[in-house]
Amino acid sequence: MSLLRKGVIAITGTTGVGKSQLAIDLARALNGEVINADALQVYKGYDIITNKVTREEMLGVSHHLLGFVESNKEYTVQEFEQDALRKISEIHQRDRIPILVGGTNYYIQSVLFRKSLISSSSRGDDKPDALAPEEASTRVFEQRYSAKSNQELWEELRVADPVMAENWHANNRRKVLRSLEVLEITGKRHSEWIRESEAARESEEVLRFPTLLFWLYADAPVLNQRLDSRVDKMIERGMFDELDQLAKDLSDSTALVGSSDNFTVGLKQAIGFREFKPYLAASSASTSDSPALNLDSLKQQGVEDMKTSTRRYAKRQIGWIRNKLLPECNATLAKSVKAYPYVLDATDLTTWDASVGTLGVSIAKQFFAGEQYLPDAAATSNVAAQLLSEVKEKPNSVIAWKRHLCRVCSKSAEETRSGVAYDVWLNGDDEYTQHIHSRQHRKNVRYRKQLAAYGGTFPSSNARPQRNNGGSDDSSGDGASSAGSGS
Ligand SMILES: [Zn+2]
Numbered sequence: 001m002s003l004l005r006k007g008v009i010a011i012t013g014t015t016g017v018g019k020s021q022l023a024i025d026l027a028r029a030l031n032g033e034v035i036n037a038d039a040l041q042v043y044k045g046y047d048i049i050t051n052k053v054t055r056e057e058m059l060g061v062s063h064h065l066l067g068f069v070e071s072n073k074e075y076t077v078q079e080f081e082q083d084a085l086r087k088i089s090e091i092h093q094r095d096r097i098p099i100l101v102g103g104t105n106y107y108i109q110s111v112l113f114r115k116s117l118i119s120s121s122s123r124g125d126d127k128p129d130a131l132a133p134e135e136a137s138t139r140v141f142e143q144r145y146s147a148k149s150n151q152e153l154w155e156e157l158r159v160a161d162p163v164m165a166e167n168w169h170a171n172n173r174r175k176v177l178r179s180l181e182v183l184e185i186t187g188k189r190h191s192e193w194i195r196e197s198e199a200a201r202e203s204e205e206v207l208r209f210p211t212l213l214f215w216l217y218a219d220a221p222v223l224n225q226r227l228d229s230r231v232d233k234m235i236e237r238g239m240f241d242e243l244d245q246l247a248k249d250l251s252d253s254t255a256l257v258g259s260s261d262n263f264t265v266g267l268k269q270a271i272g273f274r275e276f277k278p279y280l281a282a283s284s285a286s287t288s289d290s291p292a293l294n295l296d297s298l299k300q301q302g303v304e305d306m307k308t309s310t311r312r313y314a315k316r317q318i319g320w321i322r323n324k325l326l327p328e329c330n331a332t333l334a335k336s337v338k339a340y341p342y343v344l345d346a347t348d349l350t351t352w353d354a355s356v357g358t359l360g361v362s363i364a365k366q367f368f369a370g371e372q373y374l375p376d377a378a379a380t381s382n383v384a385a386q387l388l389s390e391v392k393e394k395p396n397s398v399i400a401w402k403r404h405l406c407r408v409c410s411k412s413a414e415e416t417r418s419g420v421a422y423d424v425w426l427n428g429d430d431e432y433t434q435h436i437h438s439r440q441h442r443k444n445v446r447y448r449k450q451l452a453a454y455g456g457t458f459p460s461s462n463a464r465p466q467r468n469n470g471g472s473d474d475s476s477g478d479g480a481s482s483a484g485s486g487s
Contacts, residue, residue: 007097010112010213011026012108012325014314016223018346027061041067042075045242047242048239049243049246071250109325111208112211207337210338211338215326217343246267278298279298283295341388343380343381406432406435410423
């Protein structure tokens with residue numbers, strides 16, 4: 001199957017940077033159709049406060065999931081995911097290219113990435129199937145070992161499966177027993193099961209579609225100015241009428257979830273709704289007989305607040321792209337279904353065609369001709385080189401797993417002279433192996449044994465280990481949750 005039949009283009013970037021324009025440029029050049037991925041623009045009406053692209057601006061390009069939800073309805077990300085996936089499949093069937101555009105990060109993420117994977121990375125999916133039915137066998141096991149102390153069991157595990165032993169606190173009898181049981185029943189160490197399931201997860205595909213991702217970017221000082229003047233323009237275009245209408249609309253509605261002060265649902269999230277609330281309230285209470293004195297200053301305050309909120313929102317969007325989306329995309333480069341991120345520099349609007357429109361179209365054509373033709377993303381502009389070099393690597397679950405806590409050498413507050421507890425972490429298997437053969441560690445093992453002989457126990461974990469859900473209250477399975485630090 002050619003990329004054309006299964007690939008998608010996704011456009012992300014801050015509010016007010018020109019994403020809709022780029023989508024239209026690409027759709028016209030590549031026979032594409034646009035799917036809206038903005039949580040506010042899915043709503044009907046309110047075109048000014050939601051910054052919807054106008055019919056004239058669309059230039060005949062098909063736009064989907066735009067302005068189709070009633071304003072008093074809640075539209076969930078799950079609904080969006082289903083709707084968008086259906087649209088993508090329909091567009092593919094028409095042999096056209098789906099172009100997903102929007103600044104709502106969880107919308108983009110829900111469509112591009114398979115959910116099972118993102119959620120399973122924090123689940124510790126290590127349960128050997130051979131162990132079902134688990135409860136019955138565990139009870140037999142518990143009886144057989146009932147005479148042994150926690151410490152004795154843990155020592156047994158330390159010999160049989162040292163990696164698991166380091167993962168469990170000796171007092172976590174249920175976990176320790178479970179790991180011993182896995183070894184006995186399956187003939188394979190619990191830690192190996194976990195490693196294998198992690199390896200399997202590594203080879204799973206994360207992306208739903210081969211993806212060409214455009215991050216449309218503008219330098220902050222320029223963008224902020226643009227955002228400010230956009231707020232002014234929105235007011236000129238009649239934003240207050242829309243806000244009045246929205247307030248009525250939402251207060252009439254009984255369908256809306258949450259109280260009227262809950263700004264996190266649906267259209268209430270629109271920047272401006274909260275910011276101008278005091279002004280609009282005073283303005284509607286004001287009559288010619290008793291005019292509100294401070295109306296102007298309330299309005300001025302609203303404008304300032306709206307500008308601040310808009311900038312802040314743009315900043316959050318960039319943080320998400322840089323710290324979440326791009327690392328996720330880069331991690332797919334080791335998979336067979338990949339996402340290729342490109343930065344397009346929209347700082348200078350007078351060079352839009354060269355730095356955004358034409359460049360984007362040319363990259364997209366290369367993508368659909370075959371991934372091998374794609375240019376080096378960092379070579380497309382200085383801004384691209386800089387932004388892409390700042391992207392962090394995605395935390396890798398295997399690295400997290402390989403970080404070992406040595407409970408033998410870690411000390412509780414009561415055990416240190418200073419009264420400050422500390423944990424001993426070893427990074428990677430090699431360091432860990434070296435450590436358990438070290439003089440220091442062996443000395444501590446002897447100390448612990450003596451302590452046990454006097455009826456003492458191991459210190460409880462000091463800092464809560466990142467990967468270890470070692471509490472006995474844990475009912476989510478026996479996962480070592482090695483990937484727990486994944487985000
Ligand atoms: Zn140690």
